[in-house]
Amino acid sequence: MKIAILPGDGIGPEITAEAVKVLNALDLKFEMETAPVGGAAYEASGHPLPPATLKLAKDADAVLFGAVGDWKYDTLDRPLRPEQAILGLRKELGLFANFRPAICYEQLTHASSLKPELVAGLDILIIRELTGDIYFGQPRGRRTAVDGHFPGSEEAFDTMRYSRPEIERIAHVAFQAAQKRSKKVTSVDKANVLETFQFWKDVVTEVGQQYPDVQLDHMYVDNAAMQLVKEPKKFDVVVTGNMFGDILSDEASMLTGSIGMLPSASLNDQKQGLYEPSHGSAPDIAGQGVANPLATILSAAMMLRFSLNQPEAADRIETAVKAVLAQGLRTPDIYSAGTTKVGTREMGEAVLKALK
Amino acid sequence: MKIAILPGDGIGPEITAEAVKVLNALDLKFEMETAPVGGAAYEASGHPLPPATLKLAKDADAVLFGAVGDWKYDTLDRPLRPEQAILGLRKELGLFANFRPAICYEQLTHASSLKPELVAGLDILIIRELTGDIYFGQPRGRRTAVDGHFPGSEEAFDTMRYSRPEIERIAHVAFQAAQKRSKKVTSVDKANVLETFQFWKDVVTEVGQQYPDVQLDHMYVDNAAMQLVKEPKKFDVVVTGNMFGDILSDEASMLTGSIGMLPSASLNDQKQGLYEPSHGSAPDIAGQGVANPLATILSAAMMLRFSLNQPEAADRIETAVKAVLAQGLRTPDIYSAGTTKVGTREMGEAVLKALK
Numbered sequence: 039m040k041i042a043i044l045p046g047d048g049i050g051p052e053i054t055a056e057a058v059k060v061l062n063a064l065d066l067k068f069e070m071e072t073a074p075v076g077g078a079a080y081e082a083s084g085h086p087l088p089p090a091t092l093k094l095a096k097d098a099d100a101v102l103f104g105a106v107g108d109w110k111y112d113t114l115d116r117p118l119r120p121e122q123a124i125l126g127l128r129k130e131l132g133l134f135a136n137f138r139p140a141i142c143y144e145q146l147t148h149a150s151s152l153k154p155e156l157v158a159g160l161d162i163l164i165i166r167e168l169t170g171d172i173y174f175g176q177p178r179g180r181r182t183a184v185d186g187h188f189p190g191s192e193e194a195f196d197t198m199r200y201s202r203p204e205i206e207r208i209a210h211v212a213f214q215a216a217q218k219r220s221k222k223v224t225s226v227d228k229a230n231v232l233e234t235f236q237f238w239k240d241v242v243t244e245v246g247q248q249y250p251d252v253q254l255d256h257m258y259v260d261n262a263a264m265q266l267v268k269e270p271k272k273f274d275v276v277v278t279g280n281m282f283g284d285i286l287s288d289e290a291s292m293l294t295g296s297i298g299m300l301p302s303a304s305l306n307d308q309k310q311g312l313y314e315p316s317h318g319s320a321p322d323i324a325g326q327g328v329a330n331p332l333a334t335i336l337s338a339a340m341m342l343r344f345s346l347n348q349p350e351a352a353d354r355i356e357t358a359v360k361a362v363l364a365q366g367l368r369t370p371d372i373y374s375a376g377t378t379k380v381g382t383r384e385m386g387e388a389v390l391k392a393l394k
Numbered sequence: 395m396k397i398a399i400l401p402g403d404g405i406g407p408e409i410t411a412e413a414v415k416v417l418n419a420l421d422l423k424f425e426m427e428t429a430p431v432g433g434a435a436y437e438a439s440g441h442p443l444p445p446a447t448l449k450l451a452k453d454a455d456a457v458l459f460g461a462v463g464d465w466k467y468d469t470l471d472r473p474l475r476p477e478q479a480i481l482g483l484r485k486e487l488g489l490f491a492n493f494r495p496a497i498c499y500e501q502l503t504h505a506s507s508l509k510p511e512l513v514a515g516l517d518i519l520i521i522r523e524l525t526g527d528i529y530f531g532q533p534r535g536r537r538t539a540v541d542g543h544f545p546g547s548e549e550a551f552d553t554m555r556y557s558r559p560e561i562e563r564i565a566h567v568a569f570q571a572a573q574k575r576s577k578k579v580t581s582v583d584k585a586n587v588l589e590t591f592q593f594w595k596d597v598v599t600e601v602g603q604q605y606p607d608v609q610l611d612h613m614y615v616d617n618a619a620m621q622l623v624k625e626p627k628k629f630d631v632v633v634t635g636n637m638f639g640d641i642l643s644d645e646a647s648m649l650t651g652s653i654g655m656l657p658s659a660s661l662n663d664q665k666q667g668l669y670e671p672s673h674g675s676a677p678d679i680a681g682q683g684v685a686n687p688l689a690t691i692l693s694a695a696m697m698l699r700f701s702l703n704q705p706e707a708a709d710r711i712e713t714a715v716k717a718v719l720a721q722g723l724r725t726p727d728i729y730s731a732g733t734t735k736v737g738t739r740e741m742g743e744a745v746l747k748a749l750k
């Protein structure tokens with residue numbers, strides 16, 4: 039089992055280090071190799087996703103990814119910015135299925151912006167298509183407008199698109215995930231305005247006929263953004279496109295109040311996957327030893343379950359994380375009066391101890 | 395002063411009727427004419443935006459719009475569905491500037507999903523560009539994919555686009571609105587992925603140099619969806635494109651917990667405008683006399699201020715609405731223990747009384 043470790047920027051290295059310790063404590067045989075990515079890679083070799091890093095990721099069974107990005111790279115040309123590494127990895131590895139759980143941990147319910155009764159027990163799984171839509175559609179660029187409101191003026195444009203097989207495969211992923219949960223899928227679209235998402239709705243509906251045991255609802259993206267605030271527990275599995283998924287998965291994770299706890303997985307059709315925390319690189323607290331490593335540790339658990347076929351090891355990690363929460367240990371992002379504030383490394387050590 | 399009244403579907407007729415009564419009580423001289431729109435127009439004449447309705451709207455100084463839509467029209471071909479009337483009016487009247495306030499009324503703070511301290515006193519103004527972006531961009535449709543992941547397969551596509559003058563004019567609207575408020579604009583984009591929104595960011599930044607008294611920040615749309623949940627009061631004026639504005643304005647209005655109170659305005663460059671409540675047609679409660687008419691009444695106030703140059707009349711209406719809230723009157727959507735539950739008509743009557 040080969041794992042590529044890509045720590046990245048900001049708090050990435052600190053949180054990844056703790057997850058690696060946890061993996062090493064499992065008595066499983068992994069080959070782990072580390073490579074720079076994002077701003078760190080740009081500094082080392084002039085590109086956010088150097089060929090050697092990409093090759094390592096492609097040759098691995100799974101990638102454990104920290105986070106990338108820092109304000110200091112904002113002035114670079116777009117192709118050199120840290121986030122291009124994520125987009126490049128998704129594209130090159132064909133990671134079309136992004137799993138973004140939004141779970142509200144019992145002990146952390148109070149940390150949510152929402153009233154506790156609205157989020158207690160929240161457990162949503164957002165499945166975002168990750169290699170299509172307007173993220174990769176061609177053509178795109180700048181040109182002189184030939185029609186529209188101001189013909190002759192400078193304009194910029196992008197292409198949104200989805201093909202039938204792209205929609206079918208992510209729909210299958212969603213229905214199969216729902217079969218293992220409460221058998222309910224909400225497909226989010228904007229079929230009232232976009233050709234792409236009328237097609238999305240049509241194809242998801244067709245695929246749904248192969249899953250008569252799963253209830254399928256459709257919701258417009260604007261309404262979904264509202265209902266997530268109003269009554270988040272109405273949702274179970276949500277499936278949507280790349281752009282809407284970007285927005286809704288972040289909104290949903292923030293509802294929990296503890297984004298520092300939320301892992302994510304991005305898979306291709308060979309179950310090869312990239313695993314990363316849902317939060318960002320937090321350059322403001324980098325290097326201070328205060329970042330929460332739990333989302334990364336839980337991402338490692340998802341990796342064991344989805345890509346490395348080690349469900350028991352995944353369970354062990356998740357149980358250990360619950361145990362440290364129950365012990366009252368909290369990094370600053372999830373701290374509240376009456377609990378024990380710890381740093382990144384102490385939190386990692388506590389998980390290690392709880393594993394045993 | 396000519397006002398076109400387009401009541402529409404669902405609760406549209408009931409709530410519009412109350413707003414018309416309020417307008418009539420102002421001792422101003424209006425010419426008001428009513429026409430069907432949406433599903434009601436489709437039933438009457440086979441089209442959601444019949445030529446006579448469009449002409450009435452074009453010839454008027456302002457349009458007071460109720461709401462459109464009903465599940466029963468979901469199976470119609472897209473060009474015949476009720477919401478096409480809104481899109482058609484926006485396009486034909488050139489209503490590029492959409493104002494969507496998200497205000498949390500003091501007496502209704504508890505109705506929010508969010509903890510009261512996060513929303514008490516909330517007052518965000520979202521300015522959404524309304525005639526560009528992927529809503530109207532050409533080409534769009536279905537075709538056989540020639541590239542992408544599955545060449546040869548069926549695909550659907552849309553075109554996102556913005557021209558320089560389109561971005562400039564909405565940016566000016568936003569900066570000028572900010573000058574009358576707390577002099578802070580957040581421009582929301584997705585410049586890290588989309589050519590269109592890198593251009594958006596560049597042009598908004600350029601325009602911002604003409605407003606040195608206004609502070610301009612940029613935020614990615616996914617982060618904005620999160621920050622609205624986490625700390626909504628950090629925002630003041632938010633300016634964004636049509637698609638992101640659709641999602642974020644609905645999210646923001648739901649944060650207040652009282653979307654039944656929120657008006658909206660959509661203006662063109664001659665200050666001609668369409669005014670409508672931020673909520674929908676609510677077919678489930680249509681005809682029961684329980685809908686909240688206040689968002690529509692407040693939309694009429696916005697109309698007086700923005701299109702009809704009657705700011706004192708607008709103030710009078712807004713003061714009257716605050717008075718009825720202070721009296722404890724509540725339609726079911728904003729009712730809570732200790733207040734007095736009233737229906738649509740009683741609420742309208744109460745505003746009339748408070749006007750005098």
Ligand SMILES: CC(C)[C@H](C(=O)O)[C@@H](O)C(=O)O
Binds near residue numbers: 587
């Ligand atoms: C960094 C950015 C390109 C990326 C995206 O938009 O997909 C991020 O927001 C995410 O969700 O992983």
Ligand SMILES: CC(C)[C@H](C(=O)O)[C@@H](O)C(=O)O
Binds near residue numbers: 231260477480481640
């Ligand atoms: C009905 C629909 C076309 C419309 C939109 O997407 O603009 C609506 O959601 C709105 O925000 O007014």
